[in-house]
Amino acid sequence: MAGGPRIAIDAMGGDGGPAAMLAGASRARRRDPTLQFIVFGDERRVGDELQHHGNLQTGVIVVHSPEEIAASEKPTQAIRRARTTSMGMAINAVKENQADAALSGGNTGAMMAMAKLALRTMPGIDRPALAALLPTLGETDMVMLDLGANTECDAQNLVQFAVMGAAYARTGLSIAKPRVKLLNIGTEELKGTDELKEAAGLLREADYLPFRFDGFTEGDQLSRGHVDVVVTDGFSGNIALKTAEGTARFVTDLLRRAFKSSLRSKAGFALSRPALNLLKHHLDPNNHNGAVFLGLNGLVVKSHGSATPKGVANAIGVAARMVLNDITRKIGEDLDNFRAHAFNEAAQ
Incomplete structure (x- = not known):
């Protein structure tokens, strides 16, 4: 042992x-x-x-x-x-x-x-972030951060979160080059706060890092499986997480109520039980428990x-x-790489 x-x-x-x-x-x-x-x-x-x-x-x-x-x-x-x-x-x-x-x-x-x-x-790293794995319709889960550690973030914070989240996806999900997106109110480049736009610009230029920045994503796309790492401030991230968890409980309770409404519904429940058990497994937060302070x-x-x-x-x-x-070491290596490139560009 x-x-x-x-x-x-x-x-x-x-x-x-x-x-x-x-x-x-x-x-x-x-x-x-x-x-x-x-x-x-x-x-x-x-x-x-x-x-x-x-x-x-x-x-x-x-x-x-x-x-x-x-x-x-x-x-x-x-x-x-x-x-x-x-x-x-x-x-x-x-x-x-x-x-x-x-x-x-x-x-x-x-x-x-x-x-x-x-x-x-x-x-x-200026501020640590709280990251967790969330279920999606894709082949793997999705990393999301920050989920509540920092209510306000500037562009540099968001870039650092992206580096840390990508390292988490590489180690926790075995994705060699994770797809990273920033959570925004739209996918167009002109939308969002100045901090989001600045962070997006910095991430687009960091194509030497072991992840692929794919721009912005909206809240209704989080579970579709089109992104491996979603980056946001802790205020928006915590609201998004709690909303997703509440929606999952709502769907589960609604189905339970519907299947108890009549004898025909109860018979339908018996036939649908395998599919419902799969749904319950997917929505159960215990199956995705464990948020990491990165x-x-x-x-x-x-x-x-x-x-x-x-x-x-x-x-x-x-x-x-x-x-x-050894995620801490991998995050450190990626950050060193990012800072070295930023220093070289500033010196030119």
């Missing part, structure tokens, strides 16, 4: 607490027996849950943390307690090289603040607070893949 990715888990984060987080770790361990875990949380509660999972009796270190971060806690308050909370201690384990990645389902704002303070941003000197993954054990296991899988594919 030695030699696998070391994942630091905040057991107290998320709605399900230690029960969901450790059940997810057990599920992830069944997929990859090499995974190692450092679990931070209430020692008694964590210990009680570990007894339910035979495959977590080895390769797991439990570290007692006397406090946890509340869902409503402000980031400024959370930072003051970083050294004594399960979330802060998990992130610090990455800083101290005790773990390769940290995972939490807790307060997103607190998590970003703690991660940025502890790990700092990579050279060439741009830090270390890996931090955010799980949905309401994630099931399956969702937690998928988030752990995201963290493990990012570790094995």
Whole structure:
């Protein structure tokens, strides 16, 4: 079991607490027996849950943390307690090289603040971004960032997000040259804010980087499978994400109501069940759980607070893949390449 990715888990984060987080770790361990875990949380509660999972009796270190971060806690308050909370201690384990990645389902704002303070941003990155994989009608998922870490972004921020998102697509989706687009109110070059237009110009000139910039895309095209990486500011990205998740729940609930409306509908449900199960699988957020804070000197993954054990296991899988594919190094190489070209052009 030695030699696998070391994942630091905040057991107290998320709605399900230690029960969901450790059940997810057990599920992830069944997929990859090499995974190692450092679990931070209430020692008694964590210990009680570990007894339910035979495959977590080895390769797991439990570290007692006397406090946890509340869902409503402000980031400024959370930072003051970083050294004594399960979330802060998990992130610090990455800083101290005790773990390769940290995972939490807790307060997103607190998590970003703690991660940025502890790990700092990579050279060439002004602001880290929150990136996640979203389902599409294409052959692969789509990377989208930023999903809420930065409400306002300038052109340079968007360019940096594009570089990081493309590196994520290359490592997480095995796409050699990802198609990158900026989220906009139209596909025409004249539409959008000055920041979007400037970012588009910079990305068009960066044809030496390992991705292909394809201009703008609109919100109704996100799930069509025509793009591998969608870049936007955190304000628009978070709204787009929550709207997509709400629409998925609406469609699922509408179908459930329709099939219960009459005996004929119930008979139709029985015949349609295989197709509906496929739809449910595609729309289930647990199958795409695990958003990554990109741009830090270390890996931090955010799980949905309401994630099931399956969702937690998928988030752990995201963290493990990012570790094995050395995404931080690849982002650094792409950024160095971008800065070198920009310097040479400025000197000419």
